[in-house]
Amino acid sequence: MSTRLTVMTGCATAFLALMAGPAQAWTHDRKTPSAPLHQQEAGSLLHAAGVRWTSSGHCTRRRNPHCTSFEGLRPSTLDGVLRLREASRCGLVISGGTERGHAHGPYSHGSGHKLDILPSRCLNHFVRRHYHRVHRRGDGAALYRTADRNLFARERSHWDITFV
Structure with a gap:
């Protein structure tokens, strides 16, 4: 099977899972539902749900504080944002995920519990x-x-959200 067909099939599967409900989107076919997510897996599910992201460095590398990474994101955090x-x-x-540059701690960005989301009139309200x-x-x-x-x-430039 070609790489393009494999990607398209994976996206279609993720989309159908999302239509069944956000909680089942990432658990339906995962071997370990509580295991941290990989960048591509989380990014595909967020994209399919219409959630966008931005990065000042235009990258997704977890070790670069100028990137926005989802590597190591907890499934409960993904579920929370969906x-x-x-x-x-x-x-x-x-605007912020699991990349370096955030404060450390048990419920931190690095542990996969937090995301930064840009404010908007809709979200603020x-x-x-x-x-x-x-x-x-x-x-x-x-x-x-919640x-x-x-x-x-509500930080100056974004919502810092801890999903437990």
Whole structure:
């Protein structure tokens, strides 16, 4: 089978899985549903769901802080962003993933728990209307918590979202 046909078949399979619901999109045919995702796998599923991303370095390498990488993204984080897209009906643009350059910790970008998403009128309104404002973070970012304990921090240039 040609490489092009293999890619097209994989994209079609991912698209059909997404139509069945975001939670099943990445677990349906994965050998280990809780294993961290690879760049191509996460990128294909995000693309099929209409979630875009941007990178100041126009790259996806995890070791480069100017890239936007999904290598090592947790399946629950992917599920969280797909559910956010579906619930908010907003166009989402990811500006930060698992690449170097973020703070360390057990619930960090590097551990696959966090994504940075560019703000928009739609997303700002959705978060403020549907999630509970808890307090401000030490850096002054307003914090909002979802019913399932995800945490949205409104930083100056983006939403820093922790998916638990």
